[in-house]
Amino acid sequence: MRIAVFVVTMLAAAVTHAAAADRAFPVKPVRLLVPYPPGGGNDTMARAIGAKLTDEWQQQVIIDNRAGANGLVAAELTMSAAPDGYTLFMANIGSHAINPALYKNIPYDAVKDFAPVSQLGSTANVLVIHPSTPAKNLQELIALAKAKPGVLTYGSNGIGSSQHLAGALFGTTFGINLVHVPYKGTGPMMNDMMGGQITMSFANMLAALPQVRAKRLNGIAVTSLKRSPALPDVPALAEASPGFEATSWWGLVATKGTPPEIINTLNRAVIKGLNTADMKNFLSNMGVEPAGSTPQEFAAFIKSEMAKWAKVVKEAGARAD
Numbered sequence: 001m002r003i004a005v006f007v008v009t010m011l012a013a014a015v016t017h018a019a020a021a022d023r024a025f026p027v028k029p030v031r032l033l034v035p036y037p038p039g040g041g042n043d044t045m046a047r048a049i050g051a052k053l054t055d056e057w058q059q060q061v062i063i064d065n066r067a068g069a070n071g072l073v074a075a076e077l078t079m080s081a082a083p084d085g086y087t088l089f090m091a092n093i094g095s096h097a098i099n100p101a102l103y104k105n106i107p108y109d110a111v112k113d114f115a116p117v118s119q120l121g122s123t124a125n126v127l128v129i130h131p132s133t134p135a136k137n138l139q140e141l142i143a144l145a146k147a148k149p150g151v152l153t154y155g156s157n158g159i160g161s162s163q164h165l166a167g168a169l170f171g172t173t174f175g176i177n178l179v180h181v182p183y184k185g186t187g188p189m190m191n192d193m194m195g196g197q198i199t200m201s202f203a204n205m206l207a208a209l210p211q212v213r214a215k216r217l218n219g220i221a222v223t224s225l226k227r228s229p230a231l232p233d234v235p236a237l238a239e240a241s242p243g244f245e246a247t248s249w250w251g252l253v254a255t256k257g258t259p260p261e262i263i264n265t266l267n268r269a270v271i272k273g274l275n276t277a278d279m280k281n282f283l284s285n286m287g288v289e290p291a292g293s294t295p296q297e298f299a300a301f302i303k304s305e306m307a308k309w310a311k312v313v314k315e316a317g318a319r320a321d
Contacts, residue, residue: 025262025265026057026059026085026086027059028059028086029059029060029061029062029086030053030059030061030062030086030087030088031064031087031088032046032050032063032089032090033064033066033074033077033087033088033090034046034064034065034066034090035067035068035073035075035089035090036065036067036184036185036186036187037067037184037185037188038065038187039185039186039187039191039207040185040186040206040207041123041186041204041205041206041207041248041250042092042186043063043187044206044207044286045090045120045206045250045288046063046090048279048282048283049120049252049270049274049279050062050063052269052270052272052273052276053270053273055273056269056272056273067184068184070095070102070159070161070320071092071094071095071099072095072099072103072107074089074090075095075107075108076108078114078253079108079255081255082255083115083256083257083258083259085254085259085262088117088252088254089252089254090250090252091114091251091252091302092248092249093161093162093247093248093249094157094158094161094162095110096110096114096251096253097110097302097306097308097309098162098165098313099320100306101309101313101314102159102160102318102319103160104319110306111302111303111306112256113256114253114254114255115253115254115255115256115257115258115263115295116251116253116296116298116302117252117253117254117266117267117270118251118252118271118292118294118295118298119249119250119291119301120249120250120252120270120274120290120291120292121249121274121283121288121289121291122247122248122249122250122288122289122291123204123205123206123247123248123287124223124224124247124287125162125163125204125205125208125222125223125246125248126203126204126205126209126212126219126221126222126223126231126234127141127170127200127201127219127220127221127222127223127237128193128200128201128203128218128219128220129141129199129217129218129220130193130194130196130218131215131216133218135220137220138220138221138237138240141220145176146175146176150177150178150179151179152199152200153178153179153180153198153199153200154167154170154179154180154181154198154200154202155181155182155193155200155201156180156202157182157184157185157186157203158183158184159180159182159318159320160318160320161182162202162247162248163189163201163202163204163248164318165246165309165312165318166202166223167180168180168316168318169244169312170202170244172315172316173237174240178200186203186204186207187207189201189203190203190207190208193211194211194216194217202223204248205228205230205248205286206286206287206288209230209231209286209287212234219231221234221235221237221240222234222235223236223244223246223247224236224238224245225244226238228287229287230284230285230286231287246312249291249305251291251301251302252266252270253298254266263295270292271292274290275290275292
């Protein structure tokens with residue numbers, strides 16, 4: 001009998017402790033650092049989850065766009081912030097998978113210097129071309145690039161981004177020579193893409209899909225292993241080259257040393273937000289697959305992505321230093 005009472009008491013205390021943690025955090029606005037300018041996938045995803053967290057906490061989540069050095073600027077700001085959960089970072093495939101292999105002297109450790117909260121979602125990149133490009137499908141684009149080596153350009157949201165490496169992988173896979181044009185974010189790149197200043201881009205689905213649907217850009221391939229339900233008529237590059245894959249993902253991390261109870265409070269709020277019907281509908285419509293996870297699962301995912309992209313960076317010969 002005493003054991004049963006003890007167990008019930010401990011369970012009640014645990015529930016009370018979790019509830020108290022939820023009430024104690026946050027008591028002021030939370031800043032979410034986004035490492036790219038407005039208008040791209042990182043920014044759109046940050047604003048979507050930020051709105052959900054604001055509703056949940058009744059405290060404003062402030063989206064703070066700090067573009068620069070492919071995420072290094074925002075990452076360093078997060079590292080130097082107080083470890084109290086009030087500064088979050090929009091981690092992504094560039095900052096937490098590619099940069100560690102791309103930069104020889106990277107100022108942070110993607111694993112040791114942050115406290116993972118949750119993965120948010122993933123999406124394919126879309127190979128888009130300007131309607132004026134004299135190619136209407138993947139095969140015609142490859143033939144055009146081979147006929148004009150070093151002439152066709154592809155834009156990306158920065159050196160070492162998944163968009164950059166998708167283009168590099170595309171070139172080595174199909175034996176073509178493209179000129180990389182890096183931008184300081186997907187938004188500026190898409191503006192030039194739609195203006196016809198660059199030939200093509202491997203933009204992430206979140207940014208490219210509205211332009212493809214509006215016929216402002218032509219989507220001719222996706223970089224996932226299978227076709228995307230959001231663009232069922234657009235082939236996967238893996239159909240032409242089995243195994244070709246270069247997807248994007250996002251997640252939230254906090255400053256190293258943030259107390260576990262605050263990380264867990266953040267995680268619960270993120271998972272709740274991702275599971276709402278309107279959020280699921282929004283992400284599905286934008287070609288994004290929700291990927292809420294535990295902090296431990298996200299930490300393991302980051303490590304696996306670092307190993308995967310280190311190999312791609314080495315094979316592509318990409319460097320940012």
